[in-house]
Amino acid sequence: MIKITELQKYYRTEEVETVALNSLSIDVQKGEFVAVMGPSGCGKSTLLNIIGLLDDLDEGSYKFNDIEVAKFNERKRSDLRKHNIGFVFQSFNLIDELTVFENVELPLIYTKVPAAERKKRVEEVLEKVQIMHRRNHFPQQLSGGQQQRVAVARAVVNNPKLILADEPTGNLDSNNGNEVMQLLTELNDQGTTIVMVTHSEHDARYSDRIIRMLDGQVVMTTVG
Amino acid sequence: MLRNYFKSAIRNLVKNKLYSIINIIGLSVSLAASILLLLWVWDELNFDKMHSKGDRIFRTAAAMGSTKDRVWEHTSAPLAIFGKEELPEIEDACRIQEYNNFLLFTYRDKKFNEKATYVDPNIFTLFSFELLEGNPKKPFTDNRSIILNETLAKKYFGSEPAIGKLLQIKNGDSYKVTGIMKDMPSNSSLQYDLLLPFDILAENRQHNPLNSDWGNFDYQTYFLLRPGASPERVGKQLAVIHRRNQPSDFFKDLIYLLQPLEKMHLYDVLGHEQGMRQVKIFLLVAFVILLIACINYVNLVTARSSRRSREVSVRKVVGANKSHLFWQFLTESSVIFLLSIIIAIALIFIFMPLYNDLSGKQMIFSLFDAKVWFLFGCTMIVILGAAGIYPALMLSKFNPALALKGILPGLGKNNGFRRLLVIIQFSCSIVLIISTLIIGRQLTYIRTADLGYTKESVFTFSAFNFTKNYEAIRDELQRQPGVLGVTTASQSVMNLMSSTGDFNWDGKPANMSNFIINQLSIDRNFPEVMDMKLVDGKGFTGTAADSAHFIINETALKQTGLQNPVGKTVTFHDQPGTIVGVVKDFHFKDMKTRIEPCILFINPYWGWNTIYIKTSGKEAQAALNSVEKLWKQYNADYEFNYKFMDDSFDEMYRSDIRSGKLFNLFASIAILLSCLGLFGLVTFTAETKVKEIGIRKTLGASVNQIILLISKDFLRLVGVSFLVAFPLAWWMMSKWLENYVYRTNIHAWVFIVAGLTAFIIAAITVCGQALKAAQSNPVKSLRSE
Incomplete structure (x- = not known):
């Protein structure tokens, strides 16, 4: 599903150029659950952002379902993202001004799903993550675990083929963390590909494969 | 989609009450002020346009x-x-x-x-x-x-x-x-x-x-x-x-x-602009007021954009593209503008009677009037174009990966563009302050200028039957308490409307065959009662010979080129006579007109229609009572309508005085709007520096040092505005003063006062907010960060 070859990514300021990713190549197969691990600053999140088409790569090739997407313009990226990729972040990134229902509904609005259909799908997914009873609450009124469940619901409501999770349990206690990992596992079992960045060996154990990174390069791949 | 946009717009408004209020107040006041000004301009431009041919x-x-x-x-x-x-x-x-x-x-x-x-x-x-x-x-x-x-x-x-x-x-x-x-x-x-x-x-x-x-x-x-x-x-x-x-x-x-x-209303006969200048000035003021409000809005929205970065990024992550976000932020601006319009309409309705009173017009503000919506439409397009689209474009352009990390190149800080806008805004305000001062000085100059005769405590009225018994009535009135002098003339000395070419003298050059002289028939004591100064000759003698005596003014003397004029024979309306005096030039038309040649002569048959009574001021009422008593005796059929010359004089400049007042009002609004914008920016800057202030205070910074930290940048921008505003204001006001033949000078102190005023107003706004931030508890600010 994902084939990245010889990826280079630099961050430049006026004075310094930092290599964030250096000749990095990875493959992710359809239906795989991959964990990416490594110390802070090794380029995990940058890699995830590039996979999610939130960030550009400077050199190399990125194929998504055999289509070269490295040179996609903003519009094509946005199209590909909204139909194929769901995101889960460490800090949940829910929109404070929208309710639980509205946050989850958002991706469906951007893909122009009709209102009745939206309602049905949002309610289904809220039931699935067991947060239906909080549908009219605002994010600040929820616990961290509940907020992450909403974020997961938002990531999956559009039935994406790929979920990118950036330390999804980083801000959660172990109980809530386990619940979220369970949710991701269930989604993976249903066929969704998952790439998850994590610091937690415990969470990484849920995956099929662990990619370990250091200084912008893949240093080891372990099959779980 | 649109529902979602509206929902999030309204929730954002409610969440950020202070900034919403600053934006809405700024926009609604500026909209109301601009519409009021445009109604005035519209009324002026449509003068005499009601005729089908x-x-x-x-x-x-x-x-x-x-x-x-x-x-x-x-x-x-x-x-x-x-x-x-x-x-x-x-x-x-x-x-x-x-x-x-x-x-x-x-x-x-x-x-x-x-x-x-x-x-x-x-x-x-x-x-x-x-x-x-x-x-x-x-x-x-x-x-x-x-x-x-x-x-x-x-x-x-x-x-x-x-x-x-x-x-x-x-x-x-x-x-x-x-x-x-x-x-x-x-x-x-x-x-x-x-x-x-x-x-x-x-x-x-x-x-x-x-x-x-x-x-x-x-x-x-x-x-x-x-x-x-x-x-x-x-x-x-x-x-x-x-x-x-x-x-x-x-x-x-x-x-x-x-x-x-x-x-006819806006141009003189030769096609030179008259009222049109005022129309242009008011159009410019309306534009400046809108510009200032737009700058406030753009500055505040883009400054605060860092606070929206996460939301924008999340929306992008879940599938929004640039156009979705563009329309979302434009919807937000539209909601603010819509609320501002509603408040502006309410403000206009409330202030319309007062405004009509102030402007001396009978403008009607009706929501059923297509013109009103045309004006609203135009101003809204300007505002939405200038203030809505730019922030929407800026906000929709975020790189979500960077924005989620809080990295926003060129946004959220005091970037160059925002500084430029503050400079533009304050330059406009300073220009307006300088203009207000100079317009005020010119109006004072006109009202206090030496007209060449007294207008203080003199009242006038139409003579009617007094004309027949003028001399007896004059003598009787002069004996009354409070009356210092009684005289008469064929017209109002303030606005003489009679002239002739029938004035000849020996040696009149051929090229002066169409020389025209203004003419005023007066009682012999007129120069004396009205405190006019003779610069040559003794004036009228009070004898029958006066019917062939003339007094001319200095301009007549200059233009005719007569040497030693007193005693010279001239012909006036085919009657020969002698010049018995030269009167110092006096203003017998408005101050926009250069003094022309004038001749004073005595001829009761020319209709001594206007009586002048000079009083001692304090005893004006007693004088009025005395006249009224006689009035009942001679003019019982007529109403006694008198007018003090001071009031008549003000009436002549009523339109200038009104325009001056309106200008003051709208200039003040523009200056207040600028300060409101500065207040918003400073408040936001203080908010973004909460952590820095906390750290500095923990390390021992004093309140003054913190105030300086926040204020210096803004006050420096106000300083730069002086450099832009001073030459611009000087040029504009020199042009405006050209409208008047007799005018005040533009003094340097006007610029100093205007600069100081702008600086003090800005400093109060900036330092007040900075002080608040500086006095906050550092522990609290560090924790909140």
């Missing part, structure tokens, strides 16, 4: 001098008749004469003094004034017909039908009401309440029939030209006709200027 109607003015510098907006009576007969380009002509004095009209027990206007009968077909009752093609059945406007008809006849009723005037003549016209619109330059047939003026003139009297320029003449006719050509041909009928060297340079009716 308006684009073909021209007022005729006579330009006498070879350089067209002496223009008289009246013509002789026959010009209309001969012009219409001889020139195929002329379709129709209408003459109007406004009678300077009042006529006393009586109906049963009702008696009123009215100003009558004599008009040709085609007034209702040439112009589009509405005749409610009567025949517009033949409004007068004979020379004893009269047309009243609705207001007068109601005044005399109440709810009774007015047509056919008889109004009597003093000499016993009765006038039959043959028409009722609608009151003339307030934005018409022609304002008449009561019309009489022009032909009345031709009665009893066997010796000098009106329609062959080419020398008396006393009538307004309006020509309706055929489509495509050239007014310049018609003007020249009219002059040819005039010269043919009255061959005289005096008219050798005469040319008639045809001024479009629709331009």
Whole structure:
């Protein structure tokens, strides 16, 4: 599903150029659950952002379902993202001004799903993550675990083929963390590909494969 | 989608109350102010536009001098008749004469003094004034017909039908009401309440029939030209006709200027801008007010964009593209603008009566008026274009990966663009402060300038029957308490409307054959009572010989080039006489007009219509009482209407004074709006520096140092604004002052005061907020960060 070859990514300021990713190549197969691990600053999140088409790569090739997407313009990226990729972040990134229902509904609005259909799908997914009873609450009124469940619901409501999770349990206690990992596992079992960045060996154990990174390069791949 | 946009817009507004209030107040006040200004501009631009043939109607003015510098907006009576007969380009002509004095009209027990206007009968077909009752093609059945406007008809006849009723005037003549016209619109330059047939003026003139009297320029003449006719050509041909009928060297340079009716209000006869300058200034002020509000909005929204970065990124992550976000932020701006419009409409409704009072207009603000929506539409497009699109574009351009990390290149900080906007905004404010000061100084200059005669504590009134017994009445009044002097003249000395070319002297050069001199017939004590200064000669002697004595002013002396004028013989209206004095130049027209030659002479038969009473100020009431007592004795039929010259003088400049007041008001609004914007920016800057302030305070920074940290950047920008504003204001105000012949100087202190004012206002705004931030508890600020 994902084939990245010889990826280079630099961050430049006026004075310094930092290599964030250096000749990095990875493959992710359809239906795989991959964990990416490594110390802070090794380029995990940058890699995830590039996979999610939130960030550009400077050199190399990125194929998504055999289509070269490295040179996609903003519009094509946005199209590909909204139909194929769901995101889960460490800090949940829910929109404070929208309710639980509205946050989850958002991706469906951007893909122009009709209102009745939206309602049905949002309610289904809220039931699935067991947060239906909080549908009219605002994010600040929820616990961290509940907020992450909403974020997961938002990531999956559009039935994406790929979920990118950036330390999804980083801000959660172990109980809530386990619940979220369970949710991701269930989604993976249903066929969704998952790439998850994590610091937690415990969470990484849920995956099929662990990619370990250091200084912008893949240093080891372990099959779980 | 749209619902979602609205929802999030409204929730954002509620969440950020302070900034929402700053934005909405700023926009609604600026919208209301701009719409009020634009209504004024609209009213001015639409003066005299109510006539269906308006684009073909021209007022005729006579330009006498070879350089067209002496223009008289009246013509002789026959010009209309001969012009219409001889020139195929002329379709129709209408003459109007406004009678300077009042006529006393009586109906049963009702008696009123009215100003009558004599008009040709085609007034209702040439112009589009509405005749409610009567025949517009033949409004007068004979020379004893009269047309009243609705207001007068109601005044005399109440709810009774007015047509056919008889109004009597003093000499016993009765006038039959043959028409009722609608009151003339307030934005018409022609304002008449009561019309009489022009032909009345031709009665009893066997010796000098009106329609062959080419020398008396006393009538307004309006020509309706055929489509495509050239007014310049018609003007020249009219002059040819005039010269043919009255061959005289005096008219050798005469040319008639045809001024479009629709331009009469804003331009002078020669096409120079008059009121149009004010219109342009007010348009500019409206634009500046909108600009300042837009700058406030753009500055605050882009400054605060860092706070929206996470939301924008999340939306992008879940599938929003640039256009989704663009429309979302535009919707947000539209919601704010919509709320601002509603508040602006409420503000306009509330302040409209006050505004009409202040501007002296009768503007109507109605939501059913297409013009109002046109103005709203235009201002909204400007605001939305200037203030809505830019932030929407900026916000929708975020790189989500960076924005989620809080990295926003070029946004959220005091970037160059925002600094530039603050400089523009404050430059506008400083220009407005300087303009306010200079306009105020000019108005004060006019009102306090030495006119060359006294106007303080002098009141005037129409003489009516006092004329017959003038000398006895004068002597009696002079004995009354509070009366310091009594005199009379044929006209108001403030606005002399009579001039002649009948003034000759030995050795008058050929090139001065069309020399024109203003003329005022006075009582011999006039110069003395009015405190006019003689610079040469002794003036009138008080003997019978005075009837052949003249006083001329300094300008007349200069222009005629007479040497040792006192004792010289001159001819005035074919009567030889002697110059007995030269009076120091005095202003007998408004201050926008350069002082012209003038002659003072004594001739009671010229109609000593205006009586002047000088009082001691404190005893003005006693003087008034004394006059009123005599008034009842001689003028019982007339109302006693007096006017202090100070008030008459202010009335002459009423439009300037009003414009000055309006300018002050709107300039203040613009300055307040600038400060509101600065307040918002500083508040936000203080918010973003909470952590820095906390750390600095923990490390021992004093309150003053923190204030300096936050304020210095903003105050520096205000400083830079001076450099932009000073030359601009100097140039603009020099241009404006050119409007006045007699004007104040632009002093350096005006700039210093304006600069200090702007700086102090900005400093109070900035430092007040900075102080608040500096005094906050550092522990709390560090924790919140």
